[in-house]
Amino acid sequence: MSDFEPKIIGFLCNWCTYTGADLAGTARIQYPSNIRVIRMMCSGGVDMVYVMKALLEGADGVLIGGCHPGDCHYQSGNFKARRRVAILKKILQQLGYNEDRVWLRWISASEGKKFANTVTEMVEYLKKLGPNPFKYTGNI
Amino acid sequence: MGVSIELNNISALKEILKESLENKVVDAVLGLFWDENKETVAYGMTKDVNILERLEVLCPSMPVQGARVVSNIKFTETPIRVLCIIKPCEMRAVVELVKLKQIMPEKLIFLSMDCGGALEPEKFKEFNKFGKDVVGEYLSCYENFSDFSYTSENYRFACRVCDRCVPKISDLRLRSYGKTKYLEALSDKGHKFLNETIKDGLKEMDFSSYEDSLKKIIDNRKANKDKERELFKKEINSIESFTRELSACIRCHNCMVNCPADYCKECIFRSPVFDHPSENYELWLERKGMIKLPSDTLLFHLTRLNHMSTSCVSCGMCETSCPVGIRLTRIFSFIGEETQKIFDYEPGRSYTEELPVATFREKELDKV
Numbered sequence: 051m052s053d054f055e056p057k058i059i060g061f062l063c064n065w066c067t068y069t070g071a072d073l074a075g076t077a078r079i080q081y082p083s084n085i086r087v088i089r090m091m092c093s094g095g096v097d098m099v100y101v102m103k104a105l106l107e108g109a110d111g112v113l114i115g116g117c118h119p120g121d122c123h124y125q126s127g128n129f130k131a132r133r134r135v136a137i138l139k140k141i142l143q144q145l146g147y148n149e150d151r152v153w154l155r156w157i158s159a160s161e162g163k164k165f166a167n168t169v170t171e172m173v174e175y176l177k178k179l180g181p182n183p184f185k186y187t188g189n190i
Numbered sequence: 191m192g193v194s195i196e197l198n199n200i201s202a203l204k205e206i207l208k209e210s211l212e213n214k215v216v217d218a219v220l221g222l223f224w225d226e227n228k229e230t231v232a233y234g235m236t237k238d239v240n241i242l243e244r245l246e247v248l249c250p251s252m253p254v255q256g257a258r259v260v261s262n263i264k265f266t267e268t269p270i271r272v273l274c275i276i277k278p279c280e281m282r283a284v285v286e287l288v289k290l291k292q293i294m295p296e297k298l299i300f301l302s303m304d305c306g307g308a309l310e311p312e313k314f315k316e317f318n319k320f321g322k323d324v325v326g327e328y329l330s331c332y333e334n335f336s337d338f339s340y341t342s343e344n345y346r347f348a349c350r351v352c353d354r355c356v357p358k359i360s361d362l363r364l365r366s367y368g369k370t371k372y373l374e375a376l377s378d379k380g381h382k383f384l385n386e387t388i389k390d391g392l393k394e395m396d397f398s399s400y401e402d403s404l405k406k407i408i409d410n411r412k413a414n415k416d417k418e419r420e421l422f423k424k425e426i427n428s429i430e431s432f433t434r435e436l437s438a439c440i441r442c443h444n445c446m447v448n449c450p451a452d453y454c455k456e457c458i459f460r461s462p463v464f465d466h467p468s469e470n471y472e473l474w475l476e477r478k479g480m481i482k483l484p485s486d487t488l489l490f491h492l493t494r495l496n497h498m499s500t501s502c503v504s505c506g507m508c509e510t511s512c513p514v515g516i517r518l519t520r521i522f523s524f525i526g527e528e529t530q531k532i533f534d535y536e537p538g539r540s541y542t543e544e545l546p547v548a549t550f551r552e553k554e555l556d557k558v
């Protein structure tokens with residue numbers, strides 16, 4: 051298991067976490083390259099169907115990054131995202147699937163360091179957890 | 191405790207409906223009507239008092255979700271006043287669809303009944319066809335206050351475990367158990383209907399002994415539900431077991447089309463998104479070794495759970511519609527209970543309680 055490199059799909063809000071990730075890059079803060087980033091205009095635009103699609107296709111984890119509460123450019127996108135993620139996690143839990151493969155984090159445009167730390171932490175966590183069981187099933 | 195009228199039998203209710211049409215209190219009545227051969231029932235709407243003869247108010251069949259039928263008619267341009275006779279789970283779905291702005295309730299009056307449950311439509315038809323007096327037996331069970339549906343395998347699973355078989359929020363409630371029935375107004379609209387239709391006999395009544403007898407029936411169903419929930423949670427508790435349960439799914443979308451909570455016209459599953467190009471299949475073969483066909487059945491059900499389980503009214507219409515016998519009521523109703531609990535939400539309970547996915551609180555769900 052030691053050479054297992056988890057794949058993470060990141061749905062990052064353009065106004066905060068995505069810019070934060072950019073900042074981490076320009077400031078040359080090191081973080082693992084396991085994340086594939088998809089830029090969203092708001093965390094409220096992340097439909098859970100995207101998250102499940104990523105998991106069913108075999109991503110080991112999904113990171114949703116949005117603006118801190120009160121900072122969403124569309125007022126309430128992040129609050130709505132939080133409810134959707136809560137529902138998704140409850141469903142996964144009911145189906146005996148580790149809901150902690152999905153992370154929702156508030157990371158602002160200035161928090162390059164926090165972004166790098168979050169990805170590092172998530173990679174460590176997923177390494178311990180092992181590969182997503184969906185990777186090897188033909189059911190999508 | 192609302193104003194009620196005593197009915198000597200169920201035919202007395204029909205007389206009231208006839209009067210309401212003749213006196214133009216309503217323009218039409220919507221409910222379950224027999225076909226010409228008296229083999230089966232279907233939803234219909236009429237303003238003709240003669241056709242009302244074919245109406246069956248207490249009828250153990252649910253051929254389609256009543257809320258679906260109501261929402262399919264756009265009453266906006268021609269605002270006719272319709273009295274809609276639907277079961278309690280259909281009423282709960284009406285409430286959800288009103289909140290979703292799919293039903294404009296202003297001109298509609300909803301009559302619902304203390305419900306004894308329904309057979310699968312094919313059973314209902316088969317029994318009638320072979321001369322069994324299905325409705326007669328159903329009515330005599332009501333008269334004896336006996337609990338029929340939860341013990342008989344012929345009844346739909348959703349009905350056998352239904353502990354919300356009493357309408358809480360319709361305009362009119364038919365207290366259907368016992369020899370004498372009562373029609374009770376639960377809302378101002380219902381009250382107005384009774385006042386305009388019935389000349390005398392309206393009064394406030396005390397139903398405490400009725401409620402006591404009813405409670406026994408509901409408690410039985412509740413116990414049955416608890417037992418079935420436990421069995422379900424033991425059986426479907428992993429992705430493997432969930433996948434197995436869904437393995438026969440042909441993604442015909444019947445469950446979605448007939449579910450009252452799946453109202454969205456822009457549903458991704460009504461789009462060509464899942465007509466994958468053939469390269470995708472090659473990629474899946476490469477990565478996963480095999481691909482179950484039709485594809486995306488897991489994604490389909492997980493998406494429905496995510497998008498609508500907070501509004502699942504446990505009507506069981508999904509299961510009734512499934513051609514391959516997937517136990518969808520258990521999946522949606524039991525998992526739906528859990529997602530609803532997060533927000534202390536009960537679908538169909540109130541018109542003012544906000545839909546969980548349409549709102550938020552600034553301070554909540556800290557640990558998500």
Ligand code: SF4
Pocket residue numbers: 438439440441442443444445446508511512513514515516518
């Ligand atoms: S009705 Fe049954 S077969 Fe059709 S999509 Fe739903 S679960 Fe699958």
Ligand code: SF4
Pocket residue numbers: 445448449450451452501502503504505506507508509518519522523
């Ligand atoms: S998911 Fe099934 S039980 Fe729930 S509301 Fe839809 S049709 Fe009814």
Ligand code: FES
Pocket residue numbers: 063064065066091092093094115116117121122123124125126127128
């Ligand atoms: S704009 Fe960033 S979460 Fe809404």
